[in-house]
Amino acid sequence: MPELDRTPPYLQVVQELRRRIVDGELADGDRLPSVRQIAEQWGIAQATAMKALAALRADGLAESVTGVGTVVRSRRTLHRSAADRLDRALRTGKIYPEDEYAVIQAAELAVAPTWVADLLGLEEGAQAxxxxxxxxxADGPVSASTSWFPAEFAESVPALLIAERIPGxxxxxxxxxxxxxxANDATEExxxxxxxxxxxxxxxxxxxGDPVxxxxxxxxxxxxxxxxxGESVAPEGRWRTHR
Structure with a gap:
C-alpha cells in the first residue's frame, strides 16, 4: 500500500497519478484505477478517491467515459515542461515517453539573445x-523549444552541435x-x-498571432x-501540471 504523508490524501493520489501520466506510464486512453481500487490501494475513503479523480478531470488529464470509467486524456491536453523532462531524464535516463519524439532542427553556434547572454555572463554579440x-x-507538433549552452561545451560535448537526438x-x-x-532541485522556470x-x-x-x-x-x-x-512554446489548450 502506498504510504501517505501530511499532504491531504486526495492530493497525494492526484500527485502520484499525475506523475504516471506525465511520465507516460499511463498513456492517452488508458483506464485509471476505479474509485474502489484507489480507496483500497491508498487506504482512503471512496469519497476521497472520487475527489482525486475529479481533480484530474479538472486538470484536463482525464475524462469519464460511460461504461468504461475514468480514462487518461493527455495527447491533446498535456504540456510537459522543461522541469518534467529533466526530472524524467535524471530518474530514467529518457527524456521522452513512448508516445512522443523530437526532431532536432538546428544545432549550431549562434549569437545569443540578450536575455541568454546576460544569464551566461556573455558580452553582447557573443556566441553560444x-x-x-x-x-x-501522433497528432502532430506538441511543442517547440530552443536550448542554449555555454560555447565552451563545443569541445567537451560535441554532440550538442549535431542535429540529432542525444540518447538520454x-x-x-x-x-x-x-x-x-x-540538479533537478536547481531548475528555475x-x-x-x-x-x-x-x-x-x-x-x-x-x-x-494565435495564443501560445x-x-x-x-x-x-x-x-x-x-x-x-531554454525556451519552450506550446499551443493553447495544453495544461502544464505542477508537482
Whole structure:
C-alpha cells in the first residue's frame, strides 16, 4: 500500500497519478484505477478517491467515459515542461515517453539573445550553442523549444552541435563530457502567454498571432552554475501540471 504523508490524501493520489501520466506510464486512453481500487490501494475513503479523480478531470488529464470509467486524456491536453523532462531524464535516463519524439532542427553556434547572454555572463554579440527542436506525438507538433549552452561545451560535448537526438538527453551528455550533473532541485522556470511569431506558428502548425504558452527555464549543476537555458512554446489548450 502506498504510504501517505501530511499532504491531504486526495492530493497525494492526484500527485502520484499525475506523475504516471506525465511520465507516460499511463498513456492517452488508458483506464485509471476505479474509485474502489484507489480507496483500497491508498487506504482512503471512496469519497476521497472520487475527489482525486475529479481533480484530474479538472486538470484536463482525464475524462469519464460511460461504461468504461475514468480514462487518461493527455495527447491533446498535456504540456510537459522543461522541469518534467529533466526530472524524467535524471530518474530514467529518457527524456521522452513512448508516445512522443523530437526532431532536432538546428544545432549550431549562434549569437545569443540578450536575455541568454546576460544569464551566461556573455558580452553582447557573443556566441553560444543553440539547439532547436520540435516535439511531436501522433497528432502532430506538441511543442517547440530552443536550448542554449555555454560555447565552451563545443569541445567537451560535441554532440550538442549535431542535429540529432542525444540518447538520454542533453543533461546526460553534459555530465559525461564535463562531469557537471544537472540538479533537478536547481531548475528555475518562468512563463507567460504571447501571440505566436511566424517561426513559432510554423513549428506548431498554427497561425501567426494565435495564443501560445511560452516557458523559460534555467538548468544549473549541483554547484549552482548554469549549464543550460531554454525556451519552450506550446499551443493553447495544453495544461502544464505542477508537482
Amino acid at each position: 550553442i543553440r539547439r532547436h527542436r520540435v516535439t511531436h506525438n 538527453g542533453t543533461p546526460s551528455a553534459i555530465e559525461a563530457g564535463t562531469g557537471r550533473r544537472a 518562468a512563463s507567460a502567454a504571447f501571440r505566436a511569431t511566424p517561426e513559432q506558428a510554423s513549428d506548431l502548425g498554427i497561425s501567426a 504558452y511560452v516557458g523559460r527555464n534555467i538548468y544549473s549543476d549541483v554547484n549552482g552554475e548554469i549549464i543550460e537555458i
